[in-house]
Amino acid sequence: MTQALIELYKVIQDRKDSPKEGSYTNYLFTKGLDKILKKVGEEATEVVIAAKNEDSAELVYETADLLYHVWVLLVEKGIPYEAITEELARREGLISKTTERPEIKNL
Numbered sequence: 001m002t003q004a005l006i007e008l009y010k011v012i013q014d015r016k017d018s019p020k021e022g023s024y025t026n027y028l029f030t031k032g033l034d035k036i037l038k039k040v041g042e043e044a045t046e047v048v049i050a051a052k053n054e055d056s057a058e059l060v061y062e063t064a065d066l067l068y069h070v071w072v073l074l075v076e077k078g079i080p081y082e083a084i085t086e087e088l089a090r091r092e093g094l095i096s097k098t099t100e101r102p103e104i105k106n107l
């Protein structure tokens, strides 16, 4: 899972650095930040709708769409994927500590 997401981020970064004809990713970069933000919002809404419809296949499909568009946003904003993986790892550490100390669970 992590590796697939990292590979996807690298392909998106490569499209930004070396635009490719017919690339949907380059279409988004050409349109700019507002278009990318609109897509992130649309895809997030589609995730919510799929979940409410109890359609697992649709939920998987829309989640993949959302993850892709969020990665496009991060590349556009110049945020490396390591910033996300490190933040998740840091939280994993925090959650372990919280589990060991239930008295701070609600913090």
Ligand SMILES: N=c1c2ncn([C@@H]3O[C@H](COP(=O)(O)OP(=O)(O)OP(=O)(O)O)[C@@H](O)[C@H]3O)c2ncn1[C@@H]1O[C@H](COP(=O)(O)O)[C@@H](O)[C@H]1O
Binding pocket: 008, 011, 012, 015, 020, 022, 023, 024, 025, 026, 039, 064, 065, 068
């Ligand atoms: N993971 C994705 C991916 N997920 C979703 N999409 C595109 O996101 C769009 C979402 O569909 P919509 O109907 O919401 O949007 P649309 O009507 O096509 O476009 P808009 O006019 O709304 O922008 C579709 O065109 C999908 O093809 C993706 N496009 C590309 N990738 C990956 O990105 C990498 C680079 O792809 P290219 O940029 O196409 O070379 C490759 O690894 C691809 O697999």
